[in-house]
Amino acid sequence: MRSIVLCILIIIWFTAMSLPVAGAQKKITFWTTEVEKDRLEIQRQIARTFARKTGIRVSVVPVEENLLAARVTAAYAARALPDVLFHPVDFTMGWMKAGILDNRSATDGMDEGGNSG
Numbered sequence: 001m002r003s004i005v006l007c008i009l010i011i012i013w014f015t016a017m018s019l020p021v022a023g024a025q026k027k028i029t030f031w032t033t034e035v036e037k038d039r040l041e042i043q044r045q046i047a048r049t050f051a052r053k054t055g056i057r058v059s060v061v062p063v064e065e066n067l068l069a070a071r072v073t074a075a076y077a078a079r080a081l082p083d084v085l086f087h088p089v090d091f092t093m094g095w096m097k098a099g100i101l102d103n104r105s106a107t108d109g110m111d112e113g114g115n116s117g
Helices: 002-018 037-054 065-077 089-097 103-115
Strands: 027-032 057-062 084-086
Touching: 027 037, 037 057, 065 089
Parallel strands: 027 057, 027 084
Antiparallel strands: none
C-alpha cells in the first residue's frame, strides 16, 4: 500500500511540473481505479497535502476499473481527459497507440524530476 501511495504522489507531482503552465495551474484532475473507501481516502489525503505544499488543488475522481476504458474513450473524444490517470498497465500500450496517452510528456516529466533532486 505504501508503494501505491508513493507512486500516486510522484505521478501527481511530475504531472504538475510537466504541464506547460505549471505555475499558473490551479487544479489537477486525477482519475484513479483505487476506489475502495480506505484507499480513496488516502489518495484524497495525499491530494490535500499536495495542495497545501504547492497551491495546486487535486480533484480525485474514482473510476471503477471495469468502466475505465469506456470513460477514457469518451473523455478523449470530448477532449476532457484528466491531467493524471492511475490505471492498470494493460491499458498503456493501446492508449499510447491511439494517441490517448502521451509517452513523450511522461518521459519528459520523469527526466525533469530525476534531474531536479
